[in-house]
Amino acid sequence: MAKSATSFSRPAVASFDRLHTFHGGLKLPGHRELSASRPIISAGVPAILVLPLQQHIGAPAECLVQPGDTVHKGQLIARQVGTISAAVHASSSGTVTAIEDRPVPHPSGLQAPCIIIETDGLDRYQDSQSNALDYTRMEADEICDHIRRAGIVGLGGAGFPTQAKLGCGKHKINLLLINAVECEPYITCDNRLIQERAAEVIEGARVLQHAVQADNCIIAIEDDMTVAEQALHTALAASNATGIKVTRVPEIYPSGGERQLIKVLTGREVPSQGFPSDIGIICQNVGTTAAVYNAVIKQQPLLSRIVTVTGDGVVQPQNIETLIGTPVSHLVAAAGGYTHDVERLLIGGPMMGYTVPVDNIPVTKTLNCILAVTREEMPAPPPAQPCIRCGKCTDVCPADLLPQQLYWYARSSNQDAAQDYGLFDCIECGCCAYVCPSHIPLVQYYRHAKSEIWLAEKQTKASDIARQRHEAHLNRLERIKQERAERMAKKKQALSSDGGSSDKKKAAIEAALERVKQKKEQAEMMPRNVDNLTSEQQQLIDAVDKRRQQKDESE
Amino acid sequence: MLSAIIALGVLAALIGLVLGYSAIRFHVDSDPVVDQIDALLPQTQCGQCTYAGCRPYAEAMAAGEADINQCPPGGEATIQALADLLGLDPKPLNPEHGEHSEKTVVVIDEQVCIGCTLCIQACPVDAIVGAAKQMHTVVRNECTGCDLCIPPCPVECIHVVPLTPTIGNWVWPKPSEQVLGDVQHG
Numbered sequence: 202m203a204k205s206a207t208s209f210s211r212p213a214v215a216s217f218d219r220l221h222t223f224h225g226g227l228k229l230p231g232h233r234e235l236s237a238s239r240p241i242i243s244a245g246v247p248a249i250l251v252l253p254l255q256q257h258i259g260a261p262a263e264c265l266v267q268p269g270d271t272v273h274k275g276q277l278i279a280r281q282v283g284t285i286s287a288a289v290h291a292s293s294s295g296t297v298t299a300i301e302d303r304p305v306p307h308p309s310g311l312q313a314p315c316i317i318i319e320t321d322g323l324d325r326y327q328d329s330q331s332n333a334l335d336y337t338r339m340e341a342d343e344i345c346d347h348i349r350r351a352g353i354v355g356l357g358g359a360g361f362p363t364q365a366k367l368g369c370g371k372h373k374i375n376l377l378l379i380n381a382v383e384c385e386p387y388i389t390c391d392n393r394l395i396q397e398r399a400a401e402v403i404e405g406a407r408v409l410q411h412a413v414q415a416d417n418c419i420i421a422i423e424d425d426m427t428v429a430e431q432a433l434h435t436a437l438a439a440s441n442a443t444g445i446k447v448t449r450v451p452e453i454y455p456s457g458g459e460r461q462l463i464k465v466l467t468g469r470e471v472p473s474q475g476f477p478s479d480i481g482i483i484c485q486n487v488g489t490t491a492a493v494y495n496a497v498i499k500q501q502p503l504l505s506r507i508v509t510v511t512g513d514g515v516v517q518p519q520n521i522e523t524l525i526g527t528p529v530s531h532l533v534a535a536a537g538g539y540t541h542d543v544e545r546l547l548i549g550g551p552m553m554g555y556t557v558p559v560d561n562i563p564v565t566k567t568l569n570c571i572l573a574v575t576r577e578e579m580p581a582p583p584p585a586q587p588c589i590r591c592g593k594c595t596d597v598c599p600a601d602l603l604p605q606q607l608y609w610y611a612r613s614s615n616q617d618a619a620q621d622y623g624l625f626d627c628i629e630c631g632c633c634a635y636v637c638p639s640h641i642p643l644v645q646y647y648r649h650a651k652s653e654i655w656l657a658e659k660q661t662k663a664s665d666i667a668r669q670r671h672e673a674h675l676n677r678l679e680r681i682k683q684e685r686a687e688r689m690a691k692k693k694q695a696l697s698s699d700g701g702s703s704d705k706k707k708a709a710i711e712a713a714l715e716r717v718k719q720k721k722e723q724a725e726m727m728p729r730n731v732d733n734l735t736s737e738q739q740q741l742i743d744a745v746d747k748r749r750q751q752k753d754e755s756e
Numbered sequence: 757m758l759s760a761i762i763a764l765g766v767l768a769a770l771i772g773l774v775l776g777y778s779a780i781r782f783h784v785d786s787d788p789v790v791d792q793i794d795a796l797l798p799q800t801q802c803g804q805c806t807y808a809g810c811r812p813y814a815e816a817m818a819a820g821e822a823d824i825n826q827c828p829p830g831g832e833a834t835i836q837a838l839a840d841l842l843g844l845d846p847k848p849l850n851p852e853h854g855e856h857s858e859k860t861v862v863v864i865d866e867q868v869c870i871g872c873t874l875c876i877q878a879c880p881v882d883a884i885v886g887a888a889k890q891m892h893t894v895v896r897n898e899c900t901g902c903d904l905c906i907p908p909c910p911v912e913c914i915h916v917v918p919l920t921p922t923i924g925n926w927v928w929p930k931p932s933e934q935v936l937g938d939v940q941h942g
Contacts (some may be wrong), residue, residue, distance in 0.1 A: 255923075309926040449930075521821075545871035585931070641931075648928040656927055667900045670881040671801045671809060 217376070217419060217448070221468035224460045225597040226453040227632050229386050229426070229552070235518040236511045237389040241397055243522045244535045246293050250318040250526035251563035252278065253305045258361050259285030270297045273327040275502050278316055280351065287362045287566075288352035290502040292524035295320035306529075306548045306562045315563070318526070333498050336408045344412040344497055351472060351496030352566075354505050357457075357486035360567035363493070366485070367413055368478055375481035377415040378466065379406050379490050381422045381429070382450055385550030388570045390507040391487045393520040395422070395429035399436035402487055405494035405726040407442050413483055418445045420487070421462055424452045454552065455630040459484045461599050467679035473626050483598035488569075508564055510536040510665065512572030514543030523564050529571055530560040539573060547572040551579060552631040586639040594633035594643065600626045604633035608643055611650035616657070619650050627651075790818045796837045800829040801880035802902035804854045810881060817842070825849050829901070831856030860916045861899040862906065866891050866915035874907035875914060 207418065218635035256263035262279035272278060272291040279289040295318045302312035336344060349364040379402070381391045395402055403421070410418045422429055426449070433447045450456050450465050460471045463482055471477050477484050485493075488506060495501045504525060511518035516537030523532060529546075533539060547554040548562075549570055604625045610619035627647050634643040733740070783792040793814040796821070800810070805826035816822035817838070824838040825847050832849065839846040849856055864875070871889040878880075883899045886892030894914075906914050919925070 305923070307923050307926075308928070309921075309923055311921060311923050311926060313923050483796075645928060645931045649930045652927040656925060659925065660798075666898070667799035667801065667881050668794070668810070670898060671799065671811075672884070674880055674882050675809075 204503055216445070217417065217466050219468075220448075220450065221465055223456070223464040223599050224232055224601045225599045225632060226455065226461070227597055227635060228452070229454045229635075231452075232387045232511075232551075233383075233392070235387065235426075235513075236509050236520055239391055239517075239519040241507055241520045241522050242535070244524065244527055244532055246320050246324050246524065247324055247527045247531045248320060249298075249528065250292055250295070250320060250524065251303050251528065252289050252292070252316045252318065252526040253303075253563065254279050254289060254314045254316070256289065256525070256565040258359065258569060259283070259287070259365075261314070262286060262289045262352075264300055264314075266297045266300075266316060268297050268299050271295075272297060272616050274317060274324055275326055275504060277350075277502075281352070281362075285362055285365050287354045288350065288502070289316070289406045290352055290504060291318055292504040292526050293318070293320045294323050294325045304562050306556075306557065306565055306568055310558055334500060336411055336497050339411075341412045341414065344408060345559055347497045348412075348493055351492070351502040353489060353492045353496055354566050355486055356492060356506055356566060356569065357569050358486035358553075358569055360565075363485070363489055367409070367483065372478040372490070374413040374415045374478065374483050375417065375480055376467065376483075377406070377410050377413055377418040378462065378477075378482060378484040379409075379418065379420040379487050380457060380459070380462055380484055381420060381426070381487035382462055383423065384452070384457035385552050385554075385570075386454075386570055387511050388509050388550050389511075390509045390520050390569055392423075392426050392429050393442070394488060394491060394507055395426070395755075396432050398491060399429075400430035400440065401491045401494045403433070403436045403440050403442055403445065404498060405490035406445055406493070408493055408497045409483075409485060409490060415483070416444060419466060420445065420447045421450055421466060422447065423456075424449050454632065455599055455628065458599065458628050458630060460628070463624065473623065503566060506564070506566060507570075508532060508568060509570040510573075511570065512543075512547075512573040513575045513578045514540055514546070516540055518658070525566055526563045528560070529562050529564060530561060531565065532571060533560060542575045542577075544576045545574050545579065547574065552635070553629060556645050573584075582642070583640050585641045588639055588641060591638060593636045593638065597632040597636050598667065599630060599632060600628055602627060607650075608641065608646055611646040614650075614653070616650060616654050620654070624650055624654075668704040698756050786858070792816050792841055793817050796830075796834060796841060797827060798829045798834065798900075800900045800902045802829060802900070802904060804821050806853070823847075823850065825912075826853045828854035828856050835859065858918060860901045860903075860918050861896055861916055862894055862901070862903065862914050863896075864892050864894055865913040865915065866893060868911050870911055872910060874908035874910065878905045878908050880904060 212561055254264060260282045263282050264279045266272060266278045273293075273576050274291060276291045277288055278291050278297075281288045286335055293739075294454070297316060298319045299317045301315065301317065303315040303317070304310065305313045305315065307313070339347075345364045345367055346628065348367070349362075353363040354360045355363060355366065381395055383389065383391045402754045405418060406418055420433060422433070430447055430449065437445060437447070448466060455461055459477060463469060463471055463477055463484065469482075471482075472479055491505050492506075496503065505522055506525065507520050508523045509518075509520050515533060516539070519536055521532055521535055545556055546560055548557050548568060549555065549572070551572060551574075554570065554572060588605060588608065590605060592605065595602075598604050600623070605621055606622050607624055607627065610616075610622060613623070624647060629644050629648060631644050634641065637643060764783070790811075794811050797810040797814060803809065805813045805822065807816055807822065813822060813826065817824060824842065824844060825835050827834050828849060832846075835849065836846050869886075869891050870889060871886060873886065873888050873892070875892060876884045876886055880902060881898055881900055882891055883895045884905060885895060901916075903916060905917070
């Protein structure tokens, strides 16, 4: 991999006729027949929409609505924060009932902040549909802005904000790659999308090609997607697009991985820790491409996606066009409900997906597949046995790593060594665990090690901030102390140096002291022998007191 | 003979000049050991090590006055890192200084707070905001969990709460280590 970094200056391959191979990979049973042959249906508008503020990689969006607000379809309800972030829109009209933590599709099963909308069933937009825009007159920045405002993220599963990935003008892009290689078993949403909406995909690809100014564009599909290929060719012929090519790649898992697909089509490797744009390539998922068409030409934000609901655990496996935020349970019901022998519910495919304990989670932008499996279909893995160092995992690793070494280091929490062995080049495809004769859950070790490293990085950042704040705190205390000392010094100086005024002050103090003394003496001057007075005497005294009092008052 | 000596002498002088120049030109400031130690400490600033913060403790360690096992918030991981850095043997945490526990933060019960500002003065990272006779509150993201604000509070309205697990700080669980017939590997 290190070598490929130096191949940066190599002249770009002009034609991409010859296919290459990547290291390792597996031939897996497809299970695609379950859902591939049925047309996409619509899930309709559910009663409740749950829209997580974070459905992408990067910073969570910032909520713009309050409970009780009425929202229309397509309204911006949470805005993007920073560059790596994505906006969230109301996917149907209704009333915001709450902004609270709800279970979301995540392997942790934890809750995250969501906007909850009670739909009104009208599914109405605020204003009438605007006319289609002509993207050829737009600058790259303008197209990126449309994509950003539509809240589009990579719909293939990673969820990287699309406008950030395009970079728009920051890199010289030679090749735009539209990835429709659904290598994971069971998943057919991209296949169905092309079959039914090939024209949108072609238009989206042209918009993207225009935005990144790429000379070449390849739409990569899998070997067995013949119907989709036909649809693409028909749409291509109808659109008179130039520079777009459809290529079939062999069905080897994980040929749909970004790096693997680039290797297959161009023979070049993306540098370790680098991006495809480093070698002049941008790769976009085909679903994202269709969303770009909607965003730029039809000016519609990302409100829905196609989800494959499949597995032997659902009655009628099929692809369903789903509003973002629709509960998974609603989708399962749309697919005929669970069968009686359903065992587990997975989000994503069988290789890279994760099990979720509940189905009251919402469909997010990145959720491409709901897989309900039976016990026979996907039995629980047998207990792990010791590694026998057979090396099978190394043979199948598509990232050309040494999974066995990574396993030892991850298991012994030797994170530095794991990183030296390319832990972060692991794409978690699961090939190593699939072939492991000892049934070691290898990928889980890598995921554990990665998240430990990320957590440690976060903690280091937090302690750096704490150090800065503590230093600032100490500096502040020191400054206050110094300022006080200066003030005191100034006062003292003023007292000692300023002769005339100090005498006046001294006189005033002495006068005050004199007054206090007098008062004290007065208080002590109590009248004596006043016990047995005659009435006349008493009258006299009273009169004197009265006079005195009057005199005091007049003063 | 003489020419050889002169030639070699000139050569030596030239090379000496080049070396001297590059020693100045390409000088790399090495991290002072105090900074390296300080970077390993958790920066809780709790003072459980008996020093007035992490940096003074780091200075004491660098001077050989303090042991490496006096930091309860850092726990075993910090002791191991310090031992690696300083070339010492790791040792268990000294119980005199407290026990290691998961990171916590404090919250102020705002109904009870009388606005005395004592906690604000105690906070080493200025993570409490408020003013005299006004309600105080803790900036959760900046709180290091040092608990120094708790003793000064006259109405005991500051409580320790564990950090709630979020998706952001969640860690994939490590697979169970109970492997059938496992043998010890290096």
